Amino acid sequence: MTQARAPRADAVRNRRKILTAAGKQITQHGPEVGMDEIAAAAGVAVGTLYRHFPTKTDLVAAVVAESVARVADDAEAVLARVTAGARAAEELTTFLGRVIEQSVTDRAVKAAAQTLGAEPGDRVDEDRGSAAVAALIRAGQADGDIHPDVTVGDIYLLFSTAPTEQPPAARARWLALVTPGLTATARPTDSRR
Amino acid sequence: MTQARAPRADAVRNRRKILTAAGKQITQHGPEVGMDEIAAAAGVAVGTLYRHFPTKTDLVAAVVAESVARVADDAEAVLARVTAGARAAEELTTFLGRVIEQSVTDRAVKAAAQTLGAEPGDRVDEDRGSAAVAALIRAGQADGDIHPDVTVGDIYLLFSTAPTEQPPAARARWLALVTPGLTATARPTDSRR
DNA sequence: CATCAAGATGAACCGCGGTTCAGGATAGAT
DNA sequence: ATCTATCCTGAACCGCGGTTCATCTTGATG
Structure with a gap:
């Protein structure tokens, strides 16, 4: 050798x-x-x-990879919370909102979010983060408060289309607009509030 | 003079x-x-x-302005259709989808959509297009099939965040994700602005 | 301590793309 | 036909930012 x-x-x-x-x-x-x-x-x-x-691209990639890992940590924490009994749908949307808010402050996280969204198809389980989000979604679907059609790719798609450049009010509004599409259809199956 | x-x-x-x-x-x-x-x-x-x-910016602006006008034409046509009895919610989402599809083919339209989304606050009635969309939304809200919180700004926000770079399937999926937020009837949204 | 390959330096190189300007062309008025 | 203000031409200019490379420095090895 x-x-x-x-x-x-x-x-x-x-x-x-x-x-x-x-x-x-x-x-x-x-x-x-x-x-x-x-x-x-x-x-x-x-x-x-x-x-x-x-090349510069390589350096940036290395940095972005770290941010991706950090988001993955967050996702795993969320999953743990849900497994412990938290509402999946609510955790998912707050997770989504949290990543977006981080993207505003931390341009590396933003790049990371974009990277995830740009990846082809649903390469679930390719990494810790995707696996955690997938499990989270499955849990929510089992409980009936996340729409059955939702996939990990959807979340990444929303990551990459979030209005990071817009003022806080617009970002909040965007999240509100998108949330109904993730949560279960207006079906009275679960306990009424 | x-x-x-x-x-x-x-x-x-x-x-x-x-x-x-x-x-x-x-x-x-x-x-x-x-x-x-x-x-x-x-x-x-x-x-x-x-x-x-x-400056180049000026030239681009001139071109983009034409595309904005073309989108406005579309909006007015949609409004006419709704006035004539068509379902507002459905017309609104297909309008949204149509503009996005055009953004894929026509990069000038894309720039136009981005421009609209980047503009501050709700400067409704500033132009024909905004007025038409506003009227369209009002009509839908009167009929009860467009969510009461929806504003023209929301539509522009969606314009500017549409996944134009993604494959057709992802674009369709995105539209499906966003639609419920526009049409949802009795869902609590955090109203703002 | 001597040696030298690994590593560091930073001025220079390079392609890119928006912008300028001195010189030449031309429409239109007299 | 002449004249001139308007308009056109396109080579050159310029700043920007990624990349290279000849040269110097330094850590490790014997």
Whole structure:
């Protein structure tokens, strides 16, 4: 086996600095930030960025992946709550709203949401987040308060179409408009309120 | 009044050529087309574009305005149909779907839809289209098949958030998800604005 | 301590696309 | 026919942002 030489200590350190700095920059200004700005924030020269990431796209992807993981954490927490007895439909919509609000503050989360929505078909269970959301939906459908047609893809579709650029009132209104399509049809099956 | 000299004949001709060429180009490739390409399509030099439109933004705005007008025509036709007895809710959702489908084919219409959605507050009656949609909504609400909270702003909000980049199935699904929020009869929505 | 490959630096390169402007052409008035 | 204000032309300009590379620095190895 050609044992690859271990990476140098400062290289490891720089990689970390780059990743955190890029995360901070992309969070604040979105993926459009210049490589120069990321480099400056990391206290490193541009060339170093390209030593660790062959292209800007790769660097952004790495950062976005972290945000995706964070959203997945949230999804799993929601699932746990539902399993513990919380109302699935309500948890789902608040989860949706929460991700959107984060997308407003954190442009990396926004990119992550867009990424999920852009993926082909319903590749459920491809990752933790999708699995959790899928389970959450199934639970809600079993209880009869989430519409039977709803899929994980629907949620991702809504992620990627959320009006992130709009004022808070518009975002709230959008969520309200979309919620009825997710919750069960006006069917009096469950306990009336 | 300082009577401005009448524009030269060829200038008028060129302006028209530019406008139609820009319309065709933007329709096909979106507002991102280069000025060079528009100029070439119009059989004119770049400088001529800038003689008639001080900036690219202005040229695009002129083209988009035409698309807005075309959507307004559609809205008025829909209103007429409803006045003649058609179901308002159904007409509204098919109208919404129609505009979205046009946005897929015609990138100018897409820009127009985005423009409408980006405008502040509910500047209803500012133009024919908004007035028609407002009347349409009112009619549907009177009949009880459009949710009382729905406003023109909601429709524009949906215009601007439609998943134009997604495959047909996803677009159809999105419309289905959103429809209940417009038509739902007795569902508590957090009214605002 | 000497050596050298891994790593870092940053000025320069490059394509892109909107914009400008000096020079040439032409419509239309006299 | 002449003249001029209007209009057209298109090469060049410019800022922007991602990417490269010759050169220098440094951590690890013996």
